[in-house]
Amino acid sequence: MSTPTVVRPEVAGADVSPGRRAGRRSPLGPVVRWVLLIIAIVVALLPFLWMLRTALGPSQTAIDQSAALLPSSITFDNFNNAWYGVDLGRALVNGVLVSGSVLILQLFTSVTAGYAFACLRFRGRNVLFVLVLIGMLIPPQTVAVPNYVTISGLGLADTRFGLVLPFAANAIGIFLMRQYMSTVPTTLLESARMDGLGTWRTLWRVVLPQCTPAVAAVATFSFLVNFNEYLWPLLVARSPVNYTPPLALATFTTSAGLPDFAQLSAAALIISLPSLVVFLVAQRKLTAGLAGSGAAV
């Protein structure tokens, strides 16, 4: 059986009628749109560019009064100091390992649970789904200590596995997958059954290929959220060997004196790159996934 696809309506901007499109188009429209877009881009990118400028400049010029757009000289010392000062390389590896592991686990649980809620009929399905929705409403801070008690009881405190395990399932991921899978036509599922596919094969060979945007959305959110998680690593990762990037970054700050902004910027730049790459690579699917699941983009 080859992979089937289904027709979905265009999601955004699809209902612009030809009549509207043809008439009353102001020549100023595109200009205004471009100006607004450029302003938005500058506002969004300026902090990032400033971080880059600060990271590449000498430490002293990070808080220079002249505040020139370009540093007086280019140096990689700040990257070097940040890298070795708090063992950022190890923290980065930890961050990628932990976030990657969480991502894989969350994808598995979100896809299977979403499929069950969307495509399978069983007693208590709606009640269970409501429980999942309630899970979305619980602030993570309130479950941090109970989770820590459990993880410590399992002997996993101050381990990478302890950083991963509590996030193996994610209510928002299940919700997104369920919403997206609900749009898969019933006829397609019935056809799969008539072709002799069982539940698992229907999921992997029929439903999942239809849901790549939702999978991309869940994966991207999972990676970004967990890569930048602070509270849970603060409780669990006590040894420097288990620090994740946000913990390593926090060690730059002190209650007295200023942080070294140049090193801080260099460290922030380094740890933001994996997230940036993941987001930019997945952004197209991410938007489609969120739109298709009915979640706000």
Next chain:
Amino acid sequence: MTPTPSRSRTPLPLVRGARSLALVAALLGVLTAAACGGGKSSNTPNVTAPTARDAQVTVDDVNGAKASPECAAKVKTLRIVTYGNVSASARNAKAYLEKAHPGLTVDLSSTATSYAEVVSQISADKAAGRQTDVAVAGYEFLTTFVNDLGAQELSPKLLRASYDQRFLPLGQYNGKQYGIPQQVSLPVLMYNENLFKKAGIDPATLQTTDGVLAAIDKLKAAGVQRPVDLPTEFGYWFLDSMAHSLGTGLQGSDGKPAYNTPAAQQAMAFLAAVGKSGAQSQNATTQGALTFGLQRSATVGATVAAVGAARNLLANRGSQSFPVGVVPFPTLPGGKLTPVAGGNSLVVLSADRCQKEMATEAVVALLSPDVLAAGIQATSYLSIDKRATELLSDFYAKNPDLKALNDLAPQLVAPPAWSGTRGSEIPQVTEDEVVSVVGGKDPQAALTELQTKATDLTK
């Protein structure tokens, strides 16, 4: 089954693959530059985020400080929870203890960046059955450590003869010594001496809030856009210190909130007046001290611990450098200087006899004069040890005004210890109201709300 490939798909442009490739290349480039950019050491001085140097740790000069041989043989792990600022000192103590007691592992947790995070970590550990032996307790959390986290009473006899006993009350609760003060700070005003000379202001007039308001007018007349910056992060601290100058702080002698006193009203009115003079920072270091360092404000409210770092930073800025003066945070008119102390004390949390002995040895190690001196050189807290003061003779020769602040020890008062399970929220609630007041809210209305909220939180 015949598939229907009818879902509209946007073809992947070639540029997308190239973009991803470029991003990955950029990532690898930055990481390579960071990892290989010149080896492990660098000559770039870190003048803004000082770290304490390696220091000499000793406990032999204190009778009874060392754990008994029986306990030294029994204790295999000692757990110390500290936070970033103290971690360099704690590393010294860890190295000493592990060398002095072969077989002992000191488990040092120093990821917390605030005293509240230290409490969170220890609370979580306690809930999970993991015992913390030694901790750094912010003065405002001492009650929590005693009532909820099992802080043990300590004997002042374990202190060195050189320890300045005038600081000990900061570690007391209900008349018992639960904590030994390790770092002590007080709120100060740092001012730009050049701008003050230009405006014709005598820094001695900053002793009272009236003097500060008069200085604001003179600085404005001299063309200074931002005469005084009192970061709202310290709003609770400033408010309490000012209120104390007229007798009672924000907590009455009965332990209940006292936001409705004339002193509190005057203090909040002062913050409102300063707010009207210009924008106020939220964060004391990354905003307040930075703005001051860039000469965009003439005066900044700060902790005394920031003064040394600020001077170090400015000393490295050549023509953009300027002399920094420091005075204690002002009193209300007619008030007596009674600063509320900031900082922390060392507490022992283990009740087991041998763990407690080893924990006590760790506390004594952390209070070694050279360790304290190294810490003060990095962050200019008050000196709590006379021997450390001697070791800091060069430092104090350059900073005589900081040495003079050590003499305020008898006037220091501990921050409020709020009761109730939500009492620890009061500082944040107060800070939020201070933000509103400097933003234009009626100070009297803010205090009325604060009195109600604080009363509710202490029930």
